[in-house]
Amino acid sequence: MPHPAPLSSFRVRPRFEQFVTAPPEAVHATLVEGLTASDAGLVVKPFPGFIGIHLPDTERRDWSPRLFLSVDAAADGRTRIEGIYGPEIEIWSVFLYGYLITGLLGTFSGIYGAVQVLLDDTPWALYVTGTMAILAGVLYLAAQLGQKLGAWQTIRLHQAYTAAAAKVTSAG
Known part of the structure; x- marks a missing residue:
């Protein structure tokens, strides 16, 4: 079984x-x-x-x-x-590209924000990093909601x- x-x-x-x-x-x-x-x-x-x-x-x-x-x-x-x-594939691709975009933008903005901190500049890029982390969390919660429905x-x-x-x- x-x-x-x-x-x-x-x-x-x-x-x-x-x-x-x-x-x-x-x-x-x-x-x-x-x-x-x-x-x-x-x-x-x-x-x-x-x-x-x-x-x-x-x-x-x-x-x-x-x-x-x-x-x-x-x-x-x-x-x-x-x-x-x-x-289904159509919905799965939305999540795939959503995770790719939030991951890439979050990573690159995090690197850029760290450089801004090291250069004693205003680290505005870290706001983008935080926003991407929140969006990735929203994608995960949407996937969980779809699973429950x-x-x-x-x-x-x-x-x-x-x-x-x-x-x-x-x-x-």
């Missing part, structure tokens, strides 16, 4: 992993078959070694999660299934995965 997934956690993108004894190709095929056959109405997008599970467009909101499953061969002959919950949808995704994984463990 898979370990319980951190369906709601302080991580921005909760994840889990499970090891099974079947070969990766069989695990991938069984998971796709089980997820597609389930009556959950989820959109399953299989790729080699990878499965994307999305909610139907009619139920999707800005905070709706999706589950990406990576199916890889492990060193000990088993198959490793890693699941990562996160927002999408908790029931995350549970739905995880239940569909658990049902499909049970077929993998019983077949393997």
